[in-house]
Amino acid sequence: xxxxIRMKTFLLNSEDVLHAVEDWTRxxxxxxxxxxxxxxxxxxxxxxxSSPALEESARFIMIWSIFIGAVVTTREDSHIRxxxxxxxxxxxxxxxxxxxxxxxxxMCIFVTWAYEFMIYSFQKGMNSIVLxxxxxxxxxxxxxxxxxxxxxxxxxxxxxxxxxxxxxKGDLT
Numbered sequence: 460x461x462x463x464i465r466m467k468t469f470l471l472n473s474e475d476v477l478h479a480v481e482d483w484t485r486x487x488x489x490x491x492x493x494x495x496x497x498x499x500x501x502x503x504x505x506x507x508x509s510s511p512a513l514e515e516s517a518r519f520i521m522i523w524s525i526f527i528g529a530v531v532t533t534r535e536d537s538h539i540r541x542x543x544x545x546x547x548x549x550x551x552x553x554x555x556x557x558x559x560x561x562x563x564x565x566m567c568i569f570v571t572w573a574y575e576f577m578i579y580s581f582q583k584g585m586n587s588i589v590l591x592x593x594x595x596x597x598x599x600x601x602x603x604x605x606x607x608x609x610x611x612x613x614x615x616x617x618x619x620x621x622x623x624x625x626x627x628k629g630d631l632t
Contacts, residue, residue, distance in 0.1 A: 477607070481531055488524040492517050515589045519597050526604035533611040552623050559616045566609035573601035 495517040502508045532538050540558065545551045577598050585594040 478534065481527060481534065481607070485524065485527045485531055488520050488527060492520040492524055495520070511589045515587055519587075519592070522597055523600050523604075526600050530604050530607045530611070533608045533615075536611075536615050549626065552619075552626055556616075556619050556623055559612065559619050563609065563612040563616050566605060566612050570602060570605040570609055573598075573605045577602045 495513050499510065499513045499517070502510065502513075541554075545554050577595060580595045580598040581593075585598075586592060587594055587597075
């Protein structure tokens with residue numbers, strides 16, 4: 460019993476830490492990208508100078524920012540969804556369950572592809588053209604964020620299975 464409580468506490472604390480990291484990296488990436496683009500604009504207007512390195516770094520940060528935003532959207536279960544197809548509560552519950560299963564399976568396939576792509580990028584020693592940064596810095600974004608999204612989808616799927624179960628037990632109307 461004590462071990463279960465410790466495990467549950469650990470998981471809840473880990474979830475809180477993960478959410479904080481997601482939120483802070485989202486904010487940090489948007490602020491840094493905005494600052495870099497602002498510096499680039501000011502440099503073009505005032506000094507008639509442009510830096511390809513700033514453009515490339517802003518692009519890399521934007522990629523991470525987009526995928527971190529997708530992670531947060533998945534965590535909050537606030538992505539675009541279909542509605543209005545089913546009028547009954549039972550139909551909506553089953554439709555949402557099937558859609559969550561499909562999303563989870565897709566994320567598992569995506570993470571598998573992202574892992575292979577990340578390894579390929581590492582093995583080939585791919586570097587960015589301007590900055591010379593190893594592209595694995597960008598390519599690992601797909602694997603890292605995809606893995607986190609898969610975890611969030613799995614969590615939502617488990618919770619939804621509980622909802623469907625409660626509906627059939629009569630606990631949820």
